Amino acid sequence: MSAPRIPVTVVTGFLGAGKTTLLSNLIRDSKQRRLAILVNEFGEVSIDGALLRGEDGKVEIHDLSNGLVAYDDDEDFLPTMLALWQRRSVIDHVLIETSGLALPSAVMERLQGEALAPYFVLDATLAVVDTPLLLDGGFGQPSDTEQAVDASVAELFEMQLANADIVVLNKIDALDDDALLAAETRVRALAPSIRFIELAYDAKLDTRLTLGLHLHEPANTAHRHYGPVATMPGLAMRPLANQGLLDGHSHSGLGAHSHGLTTHKHFHEQDPGWQSFMIRSKEAQDAATLREAVAAIARSEPLLRIKGFAPPQDGAGRLLVQGVRSRIELSHEPDATPAKQAQLVFIGYHPSRPRIVEQLCKLTGTVWR
Numbered sequence: 001m002s003a004p005r006i007p008v009t010v011v012t013g014f015l016g017a018g019k020t021t022l023l024s025n026l027i028r029d030s031k032q033r034r035l036a037i038l039v040n041e042f043g044e045v046s047i048d049g050a051l052l053r054g055e056d057g058k059v060e061i062h063d064l065s066n067g068l069v070a071y072d073d074d075e076d077f078l079p080t081m082l083a084l085w086q087r088r089s090v091i092d093h094v095l096i097e098t099s100g101l102a103l104p105s106a107v108m109e110r111l112q113g114e115a116l117a118p119y120f121v122l123d124a125t126l127a128v129v130d131t132p133l134l135l136d137g138g139f140g141q142p143s144d145t146e147q148a149v150d151a152s153v154a155e156l157f158e159m160q161l162a163n164a165d166i167v168v169l170n171k172i173d174a175l176d177d178d179a180l181l182a183a184e185t186r187v188r189a190l191a192p193s194i195r196f197i198e199l200a201y202d203a204k205l206d207t208r209l210t211l212g213l214h215l216h217e218p219a220n221t222a223h224r225h226y227g228p229v230a231t232m233p234g235l236a237m238r239p240l241a242n243q244g245l246l247d248g249h250s251h252s253g254l255g256a257h258s259h260g261l262t263t264h265k266h267f268h269e270q271d272p273g274w275q276s277f278m279i280r281s282k283e284a285q286d287a288a289t290l291r292e293a294v295a296a297i298a299r300s301e302p303l304l305r306i307k308g309f310a311p312p313q314d315g316a317g318r319l320l321v322q323g324v325r326s327r328i329e330l331s332h333e334p335d336a337t338p339a340k341q342a343q344l345v346f347i348g349y350h351p352s353r354p355r356i357v358e359q360l361c362k363l364t365g366t367v368w369r
């Protein structure tokens with residue numbers, strides 16, 4: 001008898017939606033599953049891989065350097081997956097985090113192709129949504145930036161949703177039920193074929209709602225998608241924890257289905273305006289000064305995402321910088337692997353690298369290049 005195929009969950013979502021945070025929490029909550037995680041970032045250095053690696057030694061993390069995982073020119077994806085299959089006796093489940101600027105359809109197509117289909121089976125595709133941003137009027141930049149960016153970002157976001165089985169409403173900690181219902185309505189309007197909407201309080205999902213769903217297996221028409229929802233921490237008291245409410249669509253006919261895969265040859269592949277670059281400094285940084293500097297840059301440049309590490313001037317470990325649009329968070333992680341140098345990744349639409357370097361040098365009083 002041939003060995004069972006390894007289930008694969010694809011986690012997609014726009015830049016900064018919370019994919020890595022959700023995965024970190026999943027790793028912590030699913031200790032009984034031996035996970036392999038492929039992390040794909042639009043940038044030359046994997047910040048997310050480093051963050052996930054901090055979680056647990058039992059999980060293996062693979063950084064895929066190509067920001068477009070499984071796209072035509074990604075030469076790493078196939079060998080990485082086949083190597084995982086060779087070690088199938090120690091892997092229960094594979095998770096793939098796509099970069100925020102990629103579509104999951106490329107991975108989904110490759111998994112269904114003849115090279116991988118005998119060994120792997122798509123379990124489900126999750127699209128993680130920055131819910132406050134969705135409610136803010138969508139995925140456009142503030143009004144003073146170009147309309148083209150608005151349209152481009154909105155299009156990518158909608159295509160990520162359209163390819164997903166499950167939409168995860170994330171960053172909902174401060175939202176009331178009316179806001180959640182409004183978000184659900186908006187998601188359903190954008191992606192009417194979505195099967196499930198799930199809520200992630202504090203970027204946490206129950207593993208029973210996330211892994212082992214078998215959504216793409218033909219035999220599973222009478223699927224067992226949800227566990228005992230009422231016992232889930234954090235969800236039981238909320239009106240929307242009633243999956244019947246969330247799940248306005250029929251559950252019947254959940255056999256293998258075609259996703260009607262949309263083309264993934266677009267967005268920054270065709271639009272070189274989308275850029276990602278790393279800026280480094282060998283000097284230790286004062287936390288408050290660096291935060292202010294990055295916040296000022298985020299206000300003045302067309303950036304969607306800033307993340308990275310820096311050695312702290314005071315204390316051990318590293319400073320972690322997390323910026324989504326103009327919201328910048330900086331935390332000191334004293335117990336993390338120390339940062340040898342400061343490395344910040346900037347992702348945006350026509351951002352000026354020289355201007356950002358100049359600002360960083362001026363505002364932090366340290367040398368960046």
Ligand SMILES: Nc1nc2c(ncn2[C@@H]2O[C@H](COP(=O)(O)OP(=O)(O)OP(=O)(O)O)[C@@H](O)[C@H]2O)c(=O)[nH]1
Pocket residue numbers: 013014015016017018019020021022048099100170171172173200201202203204305307322323324329
């Ligand atoms: N308030 C709040 N913040 C969150 C939540 N989930 C993630 N964040 C924050 O959002 C920022 C981005 O989170 P990530 O998990 O790195 O997002 P990502 O989707 O992996 O980002 P990219 O891979 O760069 O596209 C971080 O500062 C997180 O701490 C949440 O549920 N609530």
